[in-house]
Amino acid sequence: MKVELFVPCFIDQMYPETAFNTIKILERVGCEVIYNPEQTCCGQPAYNAGFWDEAKVVGEKFLNDFSEEHYIVAPSASCVGMIKNGYNDLFTNSVEHNRCRGIQRNMYELSDFLVEVVKRDYFGAELVGTAVYHDSCSALRECKIKDQPRQLLANVGGLELVEMKDQETCCGFGGTFAVKFEGISSAMAEQKVQHALDVKADYIISTDASCLLQLKAYIDKHQLPIRTLHLVDVLTSGWANI
Template sequence: MEKKRVYYFSTCIGSTACADTCINGIKLLQREGIEVIFKQDQTCCGQPSYNSGYYEETKQVALYNMNLFSEDIPIVLPSGSCAGMFKVDYIELFEGTQYHEQAKKFCSRIYELSEYLDKELNVVYEDKGEKVKVTWHSNCHALRVAKCVDSAKKLIRSLKNVELIELEREEECCGFGGTFSIKEPEISNAMVSQKIEDIKSRNVEYLIAGDAGCLLNISGAMRKQGVNVKYMHLYDFLATRIGL
């Protein structure tokens, strides 16, 4: 049987701040017998410029990506934000242009990693860790655009020694929002502080999230506030639990 092949898009934050997470994502795919193709000349998905209103500049980035990942195989990303940008926003970006059909075909090949593991590979994990209570933060783009949160939470719940205790206000933004946290730092800080109060109220050992930006924002604020809750990216958590 021919081995399944996928492209792997590591994301900007993944490449610069969370290299281990990116590698764990690749390991999770390879564990299922997937051949992972990593394009060394990959770049940003274009979301920062798109959200800031630089649409023409974003089109240049998007066209680069669409041409770079040209083979008709899935493109897997360890981030709901970038997956949402690829899967949905590219179509809107090129609506009414000569590249609209190319964008639609490109977007049809996009999978956030948890979605691919859950829906395409139907993974089954043996949990090798100790009993632990965790909570989960849903990234806004993953929740509302990529719509991959259900798969992420399903993977967590499948671990027999892990108890997932949901946040009361899970669907509220953590205040990161990419450039939003730079432009509106006071509002961003108020939002992340509310998120942290919710996390503290759950009495859990770990906060799990599927997007590095949110996790960096929340974890940084928790350190400043002296909050003792540990934190881990979803794909680091899964890899640790199954002994990769």
């Protein structure tokens, strides 16, 4: 199976190892990974800020950078949600309408792809400790992803997955929301981290680097005894011991 990889901006610039780990997982399940080095952004920052004309220009490039022939996988529910939903606002009844629909049908967040398409949920990963899974707004509400990451994490050796209070509440990032409403955003991050600490979690795990960046900033500022990890990095942890 050939799979095209889309690497989101946050991961490309701040968590490149997560991108490489995504390739490792896809190759482990037998996929031939295709990476187009000309790819850039999906257009979500401009779209969320209300600059739809600018977002459409970036979106047109995305549609040209990927094909309708293969699955397209990204380690980010946020970007997948933008392409599957936001592109409806940008390209419905446009000259790119049909091509956009083809791309949307092929677009998958990694955990959804592994569980629902490849039908694999065990990768020999090992991570000792207690973790909470943070349901990002994009994963839960836009991509309808809830059970897939938990199914994958349940098969990580040594990891105890627990639920926390207000499990489905936003972390406060929300793209430009964190900039426009800094005080509210920080308070939401504080609440999310505190709920994780209340259940004695060692890790906060999510499908979205943007959420993890938001939570890590609060954790680092207050020097709290908890770490943030992307789901991809958890699924490839401990592989050297296999």
